[in-house]
Amino acid sequence: MSSETKQILTTDGIPLEISLRKAERKNKIKAFLLVSPLLLFLLITYIFPIGEMFTRSIDDKMITNMLPKTFKSMETWDGKELPPEEVFASFLSDFKILVDKKEHGKLAQRLNKEKNGFSSTVKKLFRQVKRNKIDESKNIKEQIMKVHKRWRDVEYWRAIKRTAPPYTSAKYLKAIDMYLNEDNKITQVSEDRRIHRILWLRTVEVAFFVTVFCFLMGYPIAHLLATLPMKYSNLLMICVLLPFWTSLLVRTASWMILLQQQGVVNDFFVMIGLVADDNRPEMMYNKVGTYVAMTQILLPFMVLPLYSVMKTISPSLMRAGKSLGGTPFVAFWKVYFPLTIPGIGAGCLLVFILAIGYYITPALVGGSSGTLISNRIAYHMKTTLDWSFASAMGLMLLGGVLVIYWLYNKLVGVDNIKLG
C-alpha cells in the first residue's frame, strides 16, 4: 500500500497534504509580514549603505566620462615618455568641453586625489584656456607644456592614464600602499609614504592587546560578580557599569590627568619614593596610555557577557570536581573554564570589534602612535573628501571583522556565543 495510491483526504475532498501546505503558507506569510519591518530596516540602514560603499569604492566612471577622447588616444601610448601631440590635443578638446560645463574644478579635484599637485596645474591651464591663450592651429603639446612645469612631467600623464578604467581597484591597492604602474604591475609606493600597512598592523595590535587585557581583568571581576551575595554584587555591578554612564571624552580626559608625567599617579609614585622626581615614567601619550584608556572604556563589554554566562553555572559543579579528587586548579580548568567559553567568545569578539574601530581615544592619549586606520578613514571622509578611498578602507575593516568571525566560527563555533 503506497501513499500515491491512497491519499488521505480532508472532509471537503482536498488532499490533506495540500490543505496543510496552504495553512502553513498562510502562517509563513504572516510571520514574514511580522519580521518585514525589521528586514526593511536592515536593508535600508545596513545592506544598502554597504552596497553603496562598495560601488563608491570601485566606481571611477565620472572621470572616464569627462575625458573620453584623451583616454581613447592614450590607448596606444606606452607611458614611458611624454605622450604624443595627439594625446595633448584630445586632452585640450575634452578640457574645453569641461570648462564650458564648469566642471574643470571637479576634474582638478579628482586628478589631485590621484596625484597631489594636479589642482594648481589644472587651474593654471584653465586660466590660459579661458583667456583663449592656446592656439589650436599650432603645436598644442608645446603650448600646454609651457603652462606649468608639471605638464612636462611624465608622472602626471601616467596618473591621468591610471584613471581611465570606469571601475578600479586602485583604492584597495592604495590602502595597502600599492599602486598599478604604467606596465600594469602592482608596485609599492615610495618608501617614505608607506603608512597604511603600518596603521593596519597597529590597529590590529592595539585591538588584540586591549582584548587580552580586558579578558585578564574582566574574567575575575565577572567571577566575583557571579559568586558574591546579591548585596555586594549589586554594588560591584554599579562600579562596572559606571563607565557606561560617563561620556567617552570625560573618561579619556580623566586618564590624561591621572597618568601624565606631572599627573596624580606619578605624583603618588614620587611621594612614596618609588621613582625620582626628575625621572617620572611616561604613561601617557604613548601606547601605554592607549591601552589603559581603551581597556577601561571597553571593560564592561567583556564583563557583562562573562557574568551572564557564569551566573548560570551551578556552584555544585566545582564542588563535584573537587570531591572527585581534582585540585582547585584542575577543577577550575577542566570544569568551570570550559563552561565559560561561550561568554569568553562573546566578550572577546565584542571588545575586539569595537576596539578595531576606535580612533578618538587613541588620537587623544596615544601621542605619536595614536593614529589608527580609522583616523585615516575619518580624515579622507572629512578633509580630502576622497570618499571612495574612505569606503575602500571601511570595507576592508569590515572584511577583517568578518574574517575574524569566520575564524572564530571554525575554532569555537558561533552557536557557542552567549550574550546572556
Added chain:
Amino acid sequence: MKKLSKLLLALSFALSITSSAFAVTVASWGGAYTESQRLGYGDPTAKKLGVEINWVDYSGGLSEIKAQKEAGAITWDIIDVYAKDIINGCDEGIFVEFDFDKDFPAAPDGTPASEDFFAPMPSDCAVGNILYSWNYAFDTRAFDGKEPKTIKDFFNTKKFPGKRALYTGAMTNLEIALAGDGVYMGKGGSEIYKLLETEAGINRAMDKIKELCNDENGGCVFWSAGAQPPEFLVAQEVVMATGWNGRFFNAEITEGAPIKQVWDGQGLDYEYFGLVAGGPDEANAKKALAEMTSTEGLAGSAKYIAYAPYRISSLEIIEANEPWFKDGKTEMMPQMPTAPANTKKYFLVNGEFWAENDAELSEKWEAMKAGL
C-alpha cells in the same frame, strides 16, 4: 475639542513653514567662537534685517554638506570653513561664487571690499571672517627667568630644555620647522612655501621635527584638540606648545595661567564663510552674510574673542574704542594676530598649498611619526 486640536496642528504647521522660510542657518565650530560670532555680528544682523539667524555646531570639513547635497536636502545656508575647505568646496560646486565688490559693502572710507580685506581671497567662493594665529606659548615657570623669544628658540633644546607640544598634523609644523631651521621666510612666508614645493624642502622640515622629537633634552607630545596646548603648559607636561592664539589668550588673560605667547614666526591662518549653493534661503543668507562681514560686523566679534577681524577698517574701530574686550579693561589691539608688533616675522598659512598637497604630505608625516 477635536476641531481645536486640528486648528492648533494646522497653525503650528503654518508657523513652522514661515519660521523656516525666513531663517538663515549658519554652521560654525561651536563653543566660545560661535558665541563671539552670535553676539558680535549674528544678533545685530538679525535685528537689522529682520531675519532669524540660527547657529548650528559642526566639527569642520565638508563631509556633512556634501552628504546633504547628495541627499538633496540642504539645511545649511552659510558655513564657517578653513581655506582649504573653501577651495575644495568651490571646485566641487558646493558654494556660490561671489562678485566680490558688488556683493560686499565697502569700508566706511570708501575703500572697496576687495582691498579692505587683509589678504586676497583664496577662492571666488570665499569671504573672509577672522584671522587667527598658530603661534607658540611657553610656561613662564620653566626657564628661571629666561624667555624664548624667537621661533628658533622653540627648537633650541640646549638653551630651553623640555618637551614640546606640536599639532598632530603636518600643516604649520613643516613651516615652523623650516623657519626654526633658519630659512628666510620671505613676505608672508612665500620663500618657505617655495621650498616646501621641493622634495628637499619637505625632507628638511621633517628632519627638523624628527630631531626635536628624538632629542633627549626635547621630545614631543602631539595635540589634536585646541584646548590641549594651554592645558599641557599649565600641567607642566610640556615647556612650550604650538597652538591657537585665542586659546592661549583665554588661558592667559581670562584664567590667569602662567603662560606667555611668542609671536615670532607665527602662522596667520584664516576663517572664511562660504554661501551654500541652493541652500534653503540663499537670498536672505547672502544679505545676512554681507552684513555680518561688514566693517562694524567683524569688529564686533573681537569684543568677545582674540581673533582679528579680516577687514583692515575693523581694526580702526577697535583701536578707537579701546579697551575693546568685553571685560572692559583688556586692550585688544596687542592681542590681535595682525597687530604690527606681532607681524614682524610671520607666514600666511597657504590654504591652496595644503588643499593640494595635504593628502600626500600627511602620509609622509604619519610615516615620520611612526618612526619616532
